[in-house]
Amino acid sequence: MIEDKNQGRTSLSELGEFGLITHLTKAFKIKQPSTVKGIGDDAAVMSFKNKQVVLTTDMLIEQVHFDLSYMPLKHLGYKAVMVNLSDVYAMNAEATQITVSVAVSNRFSLEALEALYSGIETAARIYGVDVVGGDTTSSVSGLVISITAVGEVDADRVVYRSGAKPNDLLVVSGDLGGAYMGLQVLEREKAVFKVNPQSQPDLDAYTYIIERQLKPEARKDVVTLLRDLDVKPTSMIDISDGLSSEVIHLCKQSDVGVELYENKIPLDPQVIATCEEFDIDSTTVALNGGEDYELLLTVDQNDYPKIKGNPNLTVIGFVKDKSQGMHLITRGEQAIPLIAKGWNALKED
Amino acid sequence: MIEDKNQGRTSLSELGEFGLITHLTKAFKIKQPSTVKGIGDDAAVMSFKNKQVVLTTDMLIEQVHFDLSYMPLKHLGYKAVMVNLSDVYAMNAEATQITVSVAVSNRFSLEALEALYSGIETAARIYGVDVVGGDTTSSVSGLVISITAVGEVDADRVVYRSGAKPNDLLVVSGDLGGAYMGLQVLEREKAVFKVNPQSQPDLDAYTYIIERQLKPEARKDVVTLLRDLDVKPTSMIDISDGLSSEVIHLCKQSDVGVELYENKIPLDPQVIATCEEFDIDSTTVALNGGEDYELLLTVDQNDYPKIKGNPNLTVIGFVKDKSQGMHLITRGEQAIPLIAKGWNALKED
Structure with missing residues (x-):
């Protein structure tokens, strides 16, 4: 390593x-x-x-x-x-x-x-x-x-952050939180290596999340897929700073609200297992961990049949009227206001 | 300062x-x-x-x-x-x-x-x-x-480094060496300031060359001028690393040679005076001092009447056949091979 x-x-x-x-x-x-x-x-x-x-x-x-x-x-x-x-x-x-x-x-x-x-x-x-x-x-x-x-x-295919409208579906590609948990594992191994340079880390249980951190893939395939499915998102943004921060960007620039369902957020089993090992809440990691480079998009409800069941796309919520605010709906059906805690490159060092 | x-x-x-x-x-x-x-x-x-x-x-x-x-x-x-x-x-x-x-x-x-x-x-x-x-x-x-x-x-107006041909005129905009000599003055004042922070530098004699170093202007006006004169250069490059280095780039990419006349290189009187003060050869400064951001171009001889006498453009030499090499013709009419000694951002520090 x-x-x-x-x-x-x-x-x-x-x-x-x-x-x-x-x-x-x-x-x-x-x-x-x-x-x-x-x-x-x-x-x-x-x-x-x-x-x-x-x-x-x-x-x-x-x-x-x-x-x-x-x-x-x-x-x-x-x-x-x-x-x-x-x-x-x-x-x-x-x-x-x-x-x-x-x-x-x-x-x-x-x-x-x-x-x-x-x-x-x-x-x-x-x-x-x-x-x-x-x-x-x-x-x-x-x-x-x-x-x-x-x-x-093509001019008629470009998608901005600003086109989401109430009742659109909120959709995400792939799964979230992997890059952040991969980083946690790598930081832990670095600390172990400093204490004992002879240690041989066994990273087999973390291959997916380490790859998400060290060798992420941009979702070119999703752009191709959307074209093949004849779906033009109403808005789109890439997830570099964490889901929460990006959802807020889309809502603010589209002048809408949102309901995001905690139980719909796609998580890889390795992310869940590593979160348990590190005693970190996996929803928090998906919301605030950065560097996943997945795409977050909104899709007109009429396009739902085209994306339904596609393994690359997960519906995680609904766009709402601005007056309804931006909320995470927890597994316990509580509505919690979304806040952006994403990675801040200008925090005090 | x-x-x-x-x-x-x-x-x-x-x-x-x-x-x-x-x-x-x-x-x-x-x-x-x-x-x-x-x-x-x-x-x-x-x-x-x-x-x-x-x-x-x-x-x-x-x-x-x-x-x-x-x-x-x-x-x-x-x-x-x-x-x-x-x-x-x-x-x-x-x-x-x-x-x-x-x-x-x-x-x-x-x-x-x-x-x-x-x-x-x-x-x-x-x-x-x-x-x-x-x-x-x-x-x-x-x-x-x-x-x-x-x-x-427009596709038919783009000018590459590679289009110069034998007998073309070698032309430069503005004057050369100012940015380098401005830097020498500023470095000297910095050294003086370190020894005596109370010193009040009198920079009146260097205003032009200091401005050439601190606030250079890109030659948008020359592009406009060439269009107005109906002149399309056969090749063009900007002078960021010194005249010598850029002439060599043009020649190599155009597969030609060149004769560059020392007595034609445009120098501002302030550059000449400051070179004398610093006991530096002004031709060396023009050839190897960087950051002038003037344009170096080659022009077909048929276009000579269009550029003749224009105060923004100086003919400094002729494009030659590749076999004739790349030479500086000195005031003493000696032909000296051109070498690139320009600023190298990767020199050992």
């Missing part, structure tokens, strides 16, 4: 800035028909014809968004791409291009950067996006990754 | 992440017809119809790309936008949107971030670009700014 930092080391300065970029990006292939010119000029050039273009950007900072003591660099590269693609899919768009900027200190070897870019390349290849630009520069301290993602969508 | 860090301080954590972004971006206005949806959803949405889209990104890191001891935050915000727009203009495109990601440690107050965003807003307003996305997050150490710029251009 702990990365071996003593592999072959090549100093970054041996290659120089341009040599380094050329070396790291040589595996990137251009496949999107919209890419006219990729890496190698002052800017990339793209042609989207009559499609609308979506654009999103996210920056990941060492010790704030990730911890290299249990996050392998290849996984980090993969995850950094997923975080951005997830925002593109949340617009109901197809992701087409990304740019990647990386700042590293000289404590990173060329081999370490190669691992990072290998994860980026793998993600780009699997999800069919072209890497069309970016830069690699030095940092005086930690690793910084900034990715910008571009997507395309 | 040295920023007063003891102004009113509001802790960043008082606002929280979403409150902070809303607060910092409230002055941003949407004006570009291509912007469909700006800040506030998972991604921005744009519509470019039959135009091609250019995309470029740059990351600026404290202590690597800037020093806050003499760079006021408002200027830094402005410059960060310029660095990116310059790449858009180098494609002969019109800049239309930017996204802005900022990472700060808690040593920054709200007022400091407001100054940074004020510079970004000023640049966006003056250059007519919409700020359509981005994020603000925490950093464990220094300030990181990552900006992505989007532009639009």
Whole structure:
């Protein structure tokens, strides 16, 4: 689990800035028909014809968004791409291009950067996006990754956060809380490793939730599924900060209320078992644990037959009139006001 | 010159992440017809119809790309936008949107971030670009700014680095070396200030070169001028790393050689005077000093009458066959091979 930092080391300065970029990006292939010119000029050039273009950007900072003591660099590269693609899919768009900027200190070897870019390349290849630009520069301290993602969508297919209306179904893809509980397990193992570096962790019982934390997948498949089912959500958002926070975003921007049913929230058995082991309430984890990168959407009731029984989609509540507020309906049928306790990147450190 | 860090301080954590972004971006206005949806959803949405889209990104890191001891935050915000727009203009495109990601440690107050965003807003307003996305997050150490710029251009107007051909004129906008010499003056004053904090620097003799360093302007006007003159360059690049490095880029990507005339390189009198004062060769400064953000272009000889005598454009050489190599022709008519010594962000620190 702990990365071996003593592999072959090549100093970054041996290659120089341009040599380094050329070396790291040589595996990137251009496949999107919209890419006219990729890496190698002052800017990339793209042609989207009559499609609308979506654009999103996210920056990941060492010790704030990730911890290299249990996050392998290849996984980090993969995850950094997923975080951005997830925002593109949340617009109901197809992701087409990304740019990647990386700042590293000289404590990173060329081999370490190669691992990072290998994860980026793998993600780009699997999800069919072209890497069309970016830069690699030095940092005086930690690793910084900034990715910008571009997507395309027909104007009549784009889905905003603001279109939910009373009586719509509240729907979520996949299951929730896994990434957060995976993080708890990894943090525990890190603490054990500090005390006893000879310990051999047995992580078999946590493979799913650790993968949810270290190698999340953006739900491209859900965008495809919705198109195949002929369902256009009335609103959509990706779940990066926890279900509660995202439900509140949708409601506020759509000017509606909501009833969310505790007993409908999809949880993997591994999440439930690990919550019991850690003595944490699984509903709290689903509501406030971040980084699941599932999609939260609202769907017109007339579309219910199209999504009913689909294993990728779970109806977890109903959109209400704004005057009815935003509530969690507990297993005991109590209505508790929803509050956003999601992860806050600007809390005091 | 040295920023007063003891102004009113509001802790960043008082606002929280979403409150902070809303607060910092409230002055941003949407004006570009291509912007469909700006800040506030998972991604921005744009519509470019039959135009091609250019995309470029740059990351600026404290202590690597800037020093806050003499760079006021408002200027830094402005410059960060310029660095990116310059790449858009180098494609002969019109800049239309930017996204802005900022990472700060808690040593920054709200007022400091407001100054940074004020510079970004000023640049966006003056250059007519919409700020359509981005994020603000925490950093464990220094300030990181990552900006992505989007532009639009008719497919038949886009200019790459690769189109130069033998006998084309090598042309540069503005004058060179100013930003580098401005940095030398600022570094000297910083050293003096460390020894004697009471010293009052007299910078009147350096106003132009200090402004070139602290508040550069991207050459949007040159793109407009070229269109008005009905000149489409055969190749173009922006000068961020020094003339020598950029000439070599153009030649390599166009598969040509070049003769660059030392006595034609445009230098401001303040650059010449300051070079004499610092006992530095002004040609070396123009060739290797970075951050001028001028445009370097090649123009067909048939277009010479259109650009002749224009005060914004200087012919500094000729494109040659690749076999003739890349040379600087000195005042003494010696031919010296061009080498790239430009600023290297990955040198050993």
